[in-house]
Amino acid sequence: MxxxxxxxxxxxxxxxxxxxxxxxxHYENVxxxxxxxxxxxxxxxxxxKYGVPKACTVEELLQVPGIEIVLDLTIPAAHYSVNKQILxxxxxxxxxxxxxxxxxxxxxxxxxxxEKNLMCVSAPDTxxxxxIQQSRAVIDSGAIGKPVSFTANMTCAGHELWHxxxxxxxxxxxxxxxxxxxxxxxxxxxxLGPVKKVSCFTAAGRPVRNILGTMTETEVPTIYTGIMEFxxxxxxxxxxSFDTWKSSLPCIEIYGTKGSLSVPDPxxxxxxxxxxxxxxxxxxxxxxxxxxxxxLIAMVTNQGNCESEAVMEFPENPxxxxxxxxxxxxxxxxxxxxxxxxRMSGPISLHVVEALNAFEESAKSxxxxxxxxxxxxxxxxxxxxxxxxxK
Ligand SMILES: NC(=O)c1ccc[n+]([C@@H]2O[C@H](COP(=O)([O-])OP(=O)(O)OC[C@H]3O[C@@H](n4cnc5c(N)ncnc54)[C@H](O)[C@@H]3O)[C@@H](O)[C@H]2O)c1
Numbered sequence: 001m002x003x004x005x006x007x008x009x010x011x012x013x014x015x016x017x018x019x020x021x022x023x024x025x026h027y028e029n030v031x032x033x034x035x036x037x038x039x040x041x042x043x044x045x046x047x048x049k050y051g052v053p054k055a056c057t058v059e060e061l062l063q064v065p066g067i068e069i070v071l072d073l074t075i076p077a078a079h080y081s082v083n084k085q086i087l088x089x090x091x092x093x094x095x096x097x098x099x100x101x102x103x104x105x106x107x108x109x110x111x112x113x114x115e116k117n118l119m120c121v122s123a124p125d126t127x128x129x130x131x132i133q134q135s136r137a138v139i140d141s142g143a144i145g146k147p148v149s150f151t152a153n154m155t156c157a158g159h160e161l162w163h164x165x166x167x168x169x170x171x172x173x174x175x176x177x178x179x180x181x182x183x184x185x186x187x188x189x190x191x192l193g194p195v196k197k198v199s200c201f202t203a204a205g206r207p208v209r210n211i212l213g214t215m216t217e218t219e220v221p222t223i224y225t226g227i228m229e230f231x232x233x234x235x236x237x238x239x240x241s242f243d244t245w246k247s248s249l250p251c252i253e254i255y256g257t258k259g260s261l262s263v264p265d266p267x268x269x270x271x272x273x274x275x276x277x278x279x280x281x282x283x284x285x286x287x288x289x290x291x292x293x294x295x296l297i298a299m300v301t302n303q304g305n306c307e308s309e310a311v312m313e314f315p316e317n318p319x320x321x322x323x324x325x326x327x328x329x330x331x332x333x334x335x336x337x338x339x340x341x342x343r344m345s346g347p348i349s350l351h352v353v354e355a356l357n358a359f360e361e362s363a364k365s366x367x368x369x370x371x372x373x374x375x376x377x378x379x380x381x382x383x384x385x386x387x388x389x390x391k
Contacts, residue, residue, distance in 0.1 A: 004031040005333035006066035008091070010058055010082055011073035012037040012046040014164060015096060018325045019073060020050045027330040029337065030069075036061040038074075058082070062089035069094055069332055076173035080105040083120065087112045092336070093120040094329045097182035098356060099349040101173045103372070106353040110346045119335070119342055122349040124183050125328025127190045129269025133381050135254075136191055138261055143275055145258030147192055150236035152252045154180040154267075155244035158222070160209055167211050169242070175220030176240035177359050180267065184238065185352045186344075187252060187266035192230045194351060194374040198358035200226035205243030226359050231374070238359075258282070269324045275308050347375040 007023060007030050009016060016035075023032050034054035037043040047055035054064060061067070062085065070086040072079055072095040080100040086093045087109065099122035100106040113120035126132065139147060154176060160166040168174050189195065202221035209216055222242040229235050239249065252263035259278040264271025332342035351373045358369040 003337055004029055005068050005336055006031055006033045006064075007329065007333075008032075008034045008036070008061045008064060008067040008070045009046075009073060010036045010061060010070060010086075011075075011078075011096075012039075012042040013073065013075075015325070016046060016073045018323050019071060019329075020046060020052075022324065022326040023329065024050050024052075026324070027326055027333075029333045030326075030330055033067050034061045034064045058085065062086065062091065068092060068336060069329060071326075071329060072096060075168045076101060076178060077168065077171065079122075079173075080109065083109050084112065087116060087118055087120060090116065090118070092118050092332065094332055095120075095122040095349075097123040098173075098178060098353050100353055101178070103350075103354045103357055106350045107373075110350050113346055119332060120346050120349070121328070121332065121342055121344040122182070122352070123325075123328060123344075124186055124267070125325065125331070125344060126183060126266055126269055127186050127378075128327050128331060128343060128381055129324060131264035131268060131271045131273060132187050132190060132266060134273045135187075135261060135263045136380060138273060138275055139191055139254070139256075143259060143277070144254065144256030144261050145278075147232065147234040147254050147256045149234060150188070150192070150252065150254045151238075151250065152184045152188060152236060153239045153247070153249035154184060154251070155239065155241045155247040155249060157245050158206075158209060158242040160211055165212075167216070170209060170211065170216065170218040170220060170222075172219055175218075175222060175224075176242045177224045177356055178220075181224075181240055181356045181359070182352055183266040184240070184252065185355045186348065187263065188228075188230070188236075189348060189351060189355075189375065190378055191254065191263070192232055192234050193377065194231045195228055195355050195358070195371050196231045197229040197368050197370055198226055198355065198362055199228075199368045200224055200238075200359040200362040202359075202363040203243075221363070224359050224363070226362070228355075240359075269322060269327070277308070343378050343381070345375065345378065347373070348378065351375040 032052050035043045035046045035052050036058045043055040069092045072082045083093045159169045202224050204222045207218050224240045226238040251265045254261040260276040262274035328344050335342040354373050362369040
């Protein structure tokens with residue numbers, strides 16, 4: 001690492017706090033030079049709290065000398081227009097998820113970025129954390145063999161339970177697929193490669209929700225149940241729900257020819273990675289000359305010694321759920337310093353937007369959706385984890 005890259009933030013709402021904390025305290029290759037918000041008071045408050053030199057309008061922020069990367073932390077419905085404005089001002093974009101609401105808008109942004117030789121990517125950066133990195137290392141090591149199938153599940157009762165301004169979660173661009181799907185799609189794409197086909201059904205369990213005291217009709221489905229096929233051949237089920245009071249479904253499990261992998265929550269940066277070695281059972285099963293169902297069932301049920309935890313912790317001695325948001329921004333800054341592409345690439349962000357829309361399109365048309373875009377694999381983090389300074 002040499003030097004610092006100037007950063008500007010547009011959107012000083014709920015998630016901006018953790019970005020500003022981490023950028024000003026934990027990532028030493030970035031420097032926050034200005035903040036803007038539609039509501040001037042929010043920008044002023046953030047600048048005061050984090051010691052940022054300038055609070056201003058979006059237009060003024062895009063003129064601040066030294067800002068090379070602009071973070072778009074506005075609501076999803078504003079992402080396309082704000083990202084376009086940032087690119088037109090000649091700055092790199094790091095946007096909260098999703099990059100845009102539909103494929104056409106995301107493609108336009110990626111094309112504009114390419115024309116201007118700028119990076120344009122979206123969150124999440126949780127896949128750069130220890131949980132998903134370790135899961136990828138397990139797959140790459142061959143420990144579970146060839147991934148054949150998976151399940152991915154996000155279930156909760158809805159964000160109006162905790163968010164101070166939850167209306168956008170129930171309008172276009174919200175809903176569990178557009179809000180939480182990016183974590184799962186990004187992790188699955190990082191672990192399994194590009195998506196080939198998607199089928200989906202949707203429903204709305206509680207289509208009228210209490211939004212800040214007003215019973216409000218939702219514009220979007222609040223439960224998605226889909227099936228995906230990846231280009232590598234793996235198939236799996238996906239559930240994204242704001243309609244589930246309680247569930248014991250795993251976040252992500254990947255089932256391979258030799259074993260199973262339990263992947264930690266892709267909306268976090270770490271967590272236990274569990275590997276089940278099926279080859280031990282395969283050996284037992286293959287050695288049985290005259291299968292006796294009761295004996296086999298007993299052996300298969302007694303699986304304790306096949307399981308191991310491959311826990312990789314970053315940073316060292318982390319809080320159990322340390323929130324390292326802005327790791328992707330720091331990686332983008334390092335990419336500028338080192339003259340490489342950022343790990344979260346434009347094509348991956350675009351592929352994720354198409355995948356999110358694929359669930360929607362399939363549910364509306366009753367047909368299986370075939371993906372048009374694809375993306376290349378991302379380099380693992382390796383020593384770049386040192387970007388995070390423990391203070
Ligand atoms: N809240 C979370 O826990 C969380 C977690 C991860 C990601 N995100 C993502 O972060 C983004 C923001 O979410 P949030 O919860 O912080 O929302 P929020 O409503 O709390 O904050 C959004 C801020 O953006 C400002 N804004 C909106 N449109 C703008 C525009 N055109 N120009 C300038 N400012 C504008 C608003 O005034 C507001 O201050 C979303 O994409 C969301 O998906 C949120």
